[in-house]
Amino acid sequence: MAMDASTPAKRQADMTKALKEAAFAALITFGLCIPIIAWGTRQNLDNQLVLDPRWDAVAWAVAIVFVGRFLMALRQQTRGEGKSAVRLLPHGTIGFFQRHSRMFSLFGLGFLLTFPIIAINLAGWGGALKWIDNFGVQILIYVMLGWGLNIVVGLAGLLDLGYVAFYAVGAYSYALLAKNFGLSFWILLPLSGILAAFWGLILGFPVLRLRGDYLAIVTLAFGEIIRLVLINWTDFSNGYAGISGIPRPTFFGIPFTAADDGFAAVFGLEFSPLYRTIFLYYVILCLALLTAYVSLRLRRLPVGRAWEALREDEIACRSLGINTTNTKLTAFSLGAMFGGFAGSFFAARQGFISPESFVFMESAVILAIVVLGGMGSLWGCAIAAIAMIGGTELLRELDWLKQIFGQDFDPTKYRMLIFGFAMVVIMIWKPRGLISTREPTAFLKEKKAISSDMVQEGHG
Amino acid sequence: MEVFVQQLINGLTLGSIYGLIAIGYTMVFGIIGMVNFAHGDVFMLSAFIALIFFMLISAWFGAGLIVLALIFVLILAMFFTSLWNWTIERVAYRPLRGSFRLAPLISAIGMSIFLMNFVQVVQGPRNKPIPPMLNKSILLIDSATYPVSISYKQVVIIVTTIVLLAAFWYLVQKTPLGRAQRACEQDRKMASLLGVDVDRTISITFVMGAALAAVAGVMYLVLYGVVNFADGFTPGVKAFTAAVLGGIGSLPGAVLGGLLIGLIEVMWSAYFTIDYKDVAAFCILAVVLVFMPSGILGRPEVEKV
Structure with missing residues (x-):
């Protein structure tokens, strides 16, 4: 020693x-x-x-x-x-994961697809609802939001603190159009995505020539403006009271009710509220995977390469003839579109929305997921979302702590406290996020992972 | 006319609070180029510290000499808030100096969430009211339709702000400390080559920002008589707006911006609608950043390759 x-x-x-x-x-x-x-x-x-x-x-x-x-x-x-400092992970763990990332992806995908079945087998029909809804659906919504914001922050390098605005646009478009015009979930899902993307274009156009911190603050201002308008324009959005009784999604026209034409009756099953939850789980899983697929493919297209180049050096981009405004706008509105999808799913799942769900703290949480996971890394986002959202959900389960600290000890009270603290600690420990190595999309002969020390401005 | 004069007084009062917070933003941005997102929450924390000391003092010595009590509260709040901000800088920002561009901002957002929830956990989520103080007011224009008056509170706030700003101005312009600070603002590397302790100067900048935020916190408590753990966010963003409007990095700009934001907010509420007063502030922020990012008194930023 x-x-x-x-x-x-x-x-x-x-x-x-x-x-x-x-x-x-x-x-x-x-x-x-x-x-x-x-x-x-x-x-x-x-x-x-x-x-x-x-x-x-x-x-x-x-x-x-x-x-x-x-x-x-x-x-x-x-x-x-000496070098006796304890490493949290044995040397080369990340490299191992990266080499076999395809295998791990397939394994993860298999787990996600079978998760409801596993949950039902482990926790029974009654207990599975909590696991699928609170853990499965909740985490997947944040994974999807994280991947959507990852296009803006991780790939294009535009710090967006108002992402929740597009989430709100999606949710309110679904809620209002479904309630007032009776349109179905499957028509409104793409429509709310388009509306959110449209808002992304409108808001993005004037502000995208700003850089870094200033852009962050302006997007924060827009996020707050949209929320305050939703609060104050009561004729439109019913203000603080929110919109309740939003139509729930149906299984291609078959509602999830106990009625005779309900899902359970049509398929000859015994009625259980679990079917809707499982259906919602698969919907959000598909949406999240769509987000991941689109951002993976886009990285290999010219526009994706332009985003990453823009993130590293804007001046170099401009001098190479890349139209920076258009490049930024595509990233901004694509990210907004996925936020809109997630928003309309959120409204359909909750059945009730109010401006309280779209506060700045949500934006901060989503941004934290992207940044802590390692900007630009889909795996990192997913891991950070599981750790952050799953971790805070787990705090609700810690009832045994009450026996140690007394009855009025409530672990959920410390949820955001720990969250904020974790943001600071992870930033100090790994400023580039948990997974800070990057996979190059363009390479000569052989693909080499870029280590985190090289991932500085201008070297990534 | 009477309405206008009355709103002018109210706006100046509110504006001086914003101006005091804005100085903290502008100084930190000037010296390390970072938006100190947690500053609004430091302001909220200082209001809580002031509340606790105010109650302690009035419990121990009675509520007789309110002005003397306020002076003590002010000094204590300034000291303890400075200690907090010093620690925050030491723990959350200093290790990230020289790291990539967004790291300190993310850390500051984390710190802001932490502070807000810390206060919620240790002091509870409810509004904390104190008994009203300094209720008398001076009648300025004796009009039958709309008498214009200035309350003792407003006098105290405006006078304290002016006195402390003068002291602060002296500190920055005339002392070696202020000189070191301005040197770091211009060129940190060169300043350290010439023997300025950069780390210490940055720490002192945070301490000064926190002290002024604490003044704002005490004044906020005096003005509204109630404080809540979530009260840091909106004044924080408005003060940041003020700093940007005045030209970030410029100290007179921050005060000017604060006064303007306060006036605009009050006038908007008086003449248009109170519902959208925060929307107005945020819109100003967006418009100023997009169309004149260097603000009123700021120098335009030159991009060097």
Whole structure:
């Protein structure tokens, strides 16, 4: 071991140094906690605000930070001496995945196709609803949104903080057209995609000459404008109250009801609400795979190559004669179109939509999925969506924690807290995302994976 | 006419709060070229810190000398908010310096989500009202139809803003600290070659931004008397709009932009409809960014190859 080389005296010094750092971090934590944790505000019965001292929570926070910082400092010192730092993944894991990505894709696809059957077998008919709906459908919606936004952010490099606007356009187009004109899901699905793409063009046209941070803020502004208009224009969208009673999708004309002409009766099955969920699961699976297929194929077309070139160096693109406005607009409106598809599916699945579902936080979550997964990587997006959305859904399942921390401990309260923290930590740990290597689409003789250190601006 | 004067006063009050937040955005953008997305939430956090200290002080010493209590609250809130922002910069942004372009922005968005939910978890999701204070007002125009008055609150807010901005202006323009800051803004590498501690200067920039955001937080609490964990987002975006409108990177621009945004918002609510006042602010943001990205007082950005 590398530690053998160090003398006891040096180890002593290391220890003192680590202790000092930990004490400093603990002191800072104490300072941070003083006002905001040490006193909780609460309204008493007379509706007056009173303070509850909570010094035990402060002590816990300080102790956790002290121990954590101490261990981190020790680990950093041992890393400095030798190469004993623990790797999370054995060397070459990612390379292995990349070489066999076709196999893994097929395996993943097979799992996704059989997931409802597996869930029913494992959890029974009653328990499977939760797994297919909360985990399967919910995660797939975010995977699809992630892949859609991946076209804009990952391939074309345009940071879009208002993606949820197109999701809202899709959802409201489906809800309003289905309710007011009685059109079916299968007509409205492409229609809402087209409408969203159209909005993408309208919004994209003026703003796409901005770059980087400015573009991000303008798209955020547009996202908020659309939401605020939906809230305030009550004649059109029914405001905060939202739209309820949206027609549910049918199985090519056969509704999923307990009636005589319902799905179960027609196929001679016993009625169960699970059929609709399974149907919805396969619909969103097909939509997500369509998104993946289109973006994979587009990467190999001239327009896809132009997107990636644009992401790396806009000035070089312009001097090579690429029409940057058109290139950006195609990416923006294609991404918006997939957002619209997902939106109309969302409205059909929920049966109720309100502006509350389209807040900025949703955009941030989708963007986080794309960026944390590794921009441009479909696998990365899927993994990040499973980890982020599945992880937060899992928090709902942690009832046993109540036995440790008492009855009023609610793990779901910490959902977004952990989410935000994870965004920061993953950015620091891997600024290029979880899967940061890239597969080239154009190559000479042999395809080589581009490692993450080369994936900098101008080298990817 | 009376309505206009009254709205002018209200707009200036609101605008000075936006201006104070906007300085934090503009300074950070000027020095490290990053939109500090979490700044709005730092402002919200400072309002909570101020709320807690205000309650502590009024519980310990009684609510007699409200102005003295406010001064103490202001100092304490400035100190603790600065500590928070210093830590945030240290933990979430410094490791990403020199990383790829979008990394700090994503980290800042994560920090913003974290702060908002942190406050929600530790202080609860409900509105936190404090008893109204400084309720008297001075009658300016004694008109039968529409008397124009300025409340003590508004006087306190405008006066505090002016005093602190003057102090801040002195700090940036006349002290070695401010000189180091302006040097880093122009050319970070050159400044470090000439012996400026860049990391320390950036830290101080964050601390100063947070201190001014804390002033805004206290003023917000005084003005509205209520604060909620979600209150950081919209004022944050509006303050960013103000910074862009004034020309990002320019300190007088941030204040000017803040006053303009405050006036526009108040006038829009008074003369058109209150429903769409946030839409108006966001539209201004979009229009300014698209048609005059360098703002009113900013220098146009030159792209170098």
